Amino acid sequence: MFARTVSTTVRRVAATSATAARFSAAPTRVAGQAVRNAVPYTALAAAAAAAATVAAVNVSGPPVSGCEPGMIGLDGLNFTQESLATLLRKTEFNMQEIRHLAAEYQKIDVRYGDGTISGDEFANYYSKKFELDHGQTAQLFRLFDVDGGGSIDFVEFTMTLSKLAKGSTGNRLGFFFYTADSDNSGSIDKAELMAMLFVLFRLGSRDDQSIASSVVARDKVATEIMSEADADRNGAIDVPELKAWIRRGSPHAKHCMELMEVFGTRFLQ
Structure with a gap:
């Protein structure tokens, strides 16, 4: 299991999420923009509630081997309280869903185990889960790879899934x-x-x-x-x-x- 901090990535994806909705704007195609809509920020009360949830996890969650001091560990992924609260707020996932997705993420990242999902890891997993063909998995991968870097990190993974599972x-x-x-x-x-x-x-x-x-x-x-x-x-x-x-x-x-x-x-x- 790897240990990884995601606060920097949260800030990077937050910057890209200001891009207007691909399907409510002009039809010119840009890979991945269909899923880059910003999820509107909730009221300060909702943010405080998310932070409180994270604090509760930090106190009552099971101990995680290898978790860095002051971090919250979920299946080998390390979060600061701030970055996890931001992820909860932006994706609208609850803590149980984030935990499940962290475990799912680790199941996909099995070939290289480097903390990100490569194109072939993504294809191997989802072609079996949904019986997708190579072209379909390649297209899905492009949507998840928000920054076009050739791999999917956990923030890209959860932010994209929030658009598919809970989006418009x-x-x-x-x-x-x-x-x-x-x-x-x-x-x-x-x-x-x-x-x-x-x-x-x-x-x-x-x-x-x-x-x-x-x-x-x-x-x-x-x-x-x-x-x-x-x-x-x-x-x-x-x-x-x-x-x-x-x-x-x-x-x-x-x-x-x-x-x-x-x-x-x-x-x-």
């Missing part, structure tokens, strides 16, 4: 688009859409799962979505078309966003 429809829309666009072309073709439907429909009801397991059924749904969303009929769905499709609120559009919410929740399990 725009956040989920961004994840849907960038995960589906497995060749990073800036649009989703029918084959990519079918692959994304396989991932999502496996997480749904029994009827959804039957669609996921049938190429014919997925092809039918994908054809219907392409007909609804591909406004210029060029065989692919770009960002403005996807946004317009979601706004029109067809049954397929609503269901895909519902399944994206389930997708986000599964990251926390």
